Amino acid sequence: MMRRFLVLLALLVSALAVPSLASGHVTLESATPEVQSSADLAPTQILLRFTEPVVVSPAAIRVLAADGTVLSGAARAAAGDRVVIAPVSGLVRGSAYTVRWRVSGQDGHSPAGVFTFGVGVPAPPPTDAVGAGAMTWKDDLARWLLFASLALVIGPLALRLLVLQGPVPETLEQRFDLIPTAAALAVINVGIVAFVLRASNALQLPLPDLLYGDLQPFAEKTRFGIAFLALTLGFGVVATLLLFAWVADLRVLRVPALVLSVLLASGISLSGHQATLPNSSKASELADWLHLVSAAIWVGGLAALAFIVWPSAPALRARAFLGFARLAVVLVGVMVLAGAYLAFVRLPAVSDLWESDYGRLLLVKLAIVALALSWGALHHFVISPRLEAGEQPRVRPSLVGETFVALAVLLAAAVLTNATPPPAEPGSTVARSAR
Amino acid sequence: MIPRPETAHWLAAAFALLLGLVLLSEVIVGTQVFRRRPWRAYLFPSLALCSGVGLWVITIFSTFSTMHLVAHALWAEAAMIAGGVQLAVVRGKLRSPHWSLVTAIALLVSGAAFLVHEPNPWLYSRAAFLHHAIGWMLVAAALFPIGQALRPRWPLWRAGFALTFIVLALLLFADRDAAPIFGRFAGVVAG
Numbered sequence: 139m140m141r142r143f144l145v146l147l148a149l150l151v152s153a154l155a156v157p158s159l160a161s162g163h164v165t166l167e168s169a170t171p172e173v174q175s176s177a178d179l180a181p182t183q184i185l186l187r188f189t190e191p192v193v194v195s196p197a198a199i200r201v202l203a204a205d206g207t208v209l210s211g212a213a214r215a216a217a218g219d220r221v222v223i224a225p226v227s228g229l230v231r232g233s234a235y236t237v238r239w240r241v242s243g244q245d246g247h248s249p250a251g252v253f254t255f256g257v258g259v260p261a262p263p264p265t266d267a268v269g270a271g272a273m274t275w276k277d278d279l280a281r282w283l284l285f286a287s288l289a290l291v292i293g294p295l296a297l298r299l300l301v302l303q304g305p306v307p308e309t310l311e312q313r314f315d316l317i318p319t320a321a322a323l324a325v326i327n328v329g330i331v332a333f334v335l336r337a338s339n340a341l342q343l344p345l346p347d348l349l350y351g352d353l354q355p356f357a358e359k360t361r362f363g364i365a366f367l368a369l370t371l372g373f374g375v376v377a378t379l380l381l382f383a384w385v386a387d388l389r390v391l392r393v394p395a396l397v398l399s400v401l402l403a404s405g406i407s408l409s410g411h412q413a414t415l416p417n418s419s420k421a422s423e424l425a426d427w428l429h430l431v432s433a434a435i436w437v438g439g440l441a442a443l444a445f446i447v448w449p450s451a452p453a454l455r456a457r458a459f460l461g462f463a464r465l466a467v468v469l470v471g472v473m474v475l476a477g478a479y480l481a482f483v484r485l486p487a488v489s490d491l492w493e494s495d496y497g498r499l500l501l502v503k504l505a506i507v508a509l510a511l512s513w514g515a516l517h518h519f520v521i522s523p524r525l526e527a528g529e530q531p532r533v534r535p536s537l538v539g540e541t542f543v544a545l546a547v548l549l550a551a552a553v554l555t556n557a558t559p560p561p562a563e564p565g566s567t568v569a570r571s572a573r
Numbered sequence: 574m575i576p577r578p579e580t581a582h583w584l585a586a587a588f589a590l591l592l593g594l595v596l597l598s599e600v601i602v603g604t605q606v607f608r609r610r611p612w613r614a615y616l617f618p619s620l621a622l623c624s625g626v627g628l629w630v631i632t633i634f635s636t637f638s639t640m641h642l643v644a645h646a647l648w649a650e651a652a653m654i655a656g657g658v659q660l661a662v663v664r665g666k667l668r669s670p671h672w673s674l675v676t677a678i679a680l681l682v683s684g685a686a687f688l689v690h691e692p693n694p695w696l697y698s699r700a701a702f703l704h705h706a707i708g709w710m711l712v713a714a715a716l717f718p719i720g721q722a723l724r725p726r727w728p729l730w731r732a733g734f735a736l737t738f739i740v741l742a743l744l745l746f747a748d749r750d751a752a753p754i755f756g757r758f759a760g761v762v763a764g
Contacts, residue, residue: 163638165637166637245693245700246692246698246701247638249637249638323654326629327646334639334643337639348639349638349639349640350638350640351638351639352636352637353636354636354637356636357636367633367636371629374625374649378622378625381622381653381660384661385657385660385664385666386664
């Protein structure tokens, strides 16, 4: 028994210590036609090259036409099982095709993926692959949480740097560091969930298989994928800056953290539908970014006022409230102007407001915005003069209420961002999933 | 776009070795001597925090599978938060020894990510063996910071914590993801 154990132990150690064939997980190295490419001539076979030898079934590669017809034959392995080839027939110029693949690696993992290519036409985004599902309430929820997390990074920092300048109590100072830090990490986590959800709509894999789903075409070939990569790395840096600001009392680091967060917000707006519409322009992209940033400062600032300043610094309440009220006038102005311009761009006819789903959603959002603005006006015209007069009215429940209404505005905005606006011109289509 | 897995693993191993050696130095010479130069106290938490930032870079290169993306993000977050909290402890921002429980949670989460990340049994392959070994070692190593929270002066906790990083480095240096090696041994064990 002991001898067998020692032999096994020796084998284990030698297997770990002695260099052997260095290899990694199975991943798709290249494809012919290339992932998300446009070919001049219709290919007669699909060739996938993997980083490791793979085990294939005849259905390892399926090539689908736009109507779902399968155009590929039985797949086979070649070149030391690192290449998988499937013959295809019936491809015509002027059409786009979807490739769905699935193999098994010797490490026991079974990666699967999807990509598209065009013959004489540009490849549609992988989210428009044949068989891809539409966005669901989960995508709306993820985008809402992303907006809310972004607001909780930008809003408190803006309130501290623009409204509450100068020394504040240490408890309040710490909260102005730690809440945006946690929110920056939340942006990353929610961003990962939102990205995987978007990819899973196209991959159409059950959860255990989704774990091995290849996300590279989505990360590298779509706007939302590139935005996701930038947000993940960027907010990692923001969280680090804010952690250092807190630990080392280097409050000046909040400035680059805020600037970087505001710039990164452009990634969220550029990954939205506004950026991929036929009538999109630099002006509309700028308007979308301004709309998002002003809304984030407004909602996050309100939340910071209600949940950070009010409970922990009673002496600063009036100053913070009055300062934020002045800032809110500017924010609301930018939001309304940018929002009106975007509505003008997105809705070609006034009747689209009540005739299209997008228009009706916009009306719902406008109703909630009107409620929030009325609430804000009440604060501005009724509460502010009383605070200026030195009174101490009971404001916090009202601030909390306005914060929740503002969060409802963000929810409506998230649903609206994931909805399809009416076509800009009769017959034109909207590249919905390129978002 | 994806760096070779061995390269990434060996870089991680080198960093873990550095962390382990820093911690081990403090255990060997004693905290009083080690911290005679104040910057040395910041060495481990700063390196842990920086490793978190580095792991975010690795995370965005890990889109070849959902599981790797999520696992790397968890490791990045765990390293960043644990490093940040320990840095705050060294700076005197946080005073309770119970803050080392954050490190325990980070180790637990990191270990769990390794275990979930590996669907095969222990002896399926070299990578499977190493993933299980690293995962369970990190889960067990969570006891060291817990011990430090309860009995901060007992040196065993610090020594165990330091050795965890050195063993982690050795295991990562051995991780080459070559599949079929232990697959053969599984039959020997069963027979």
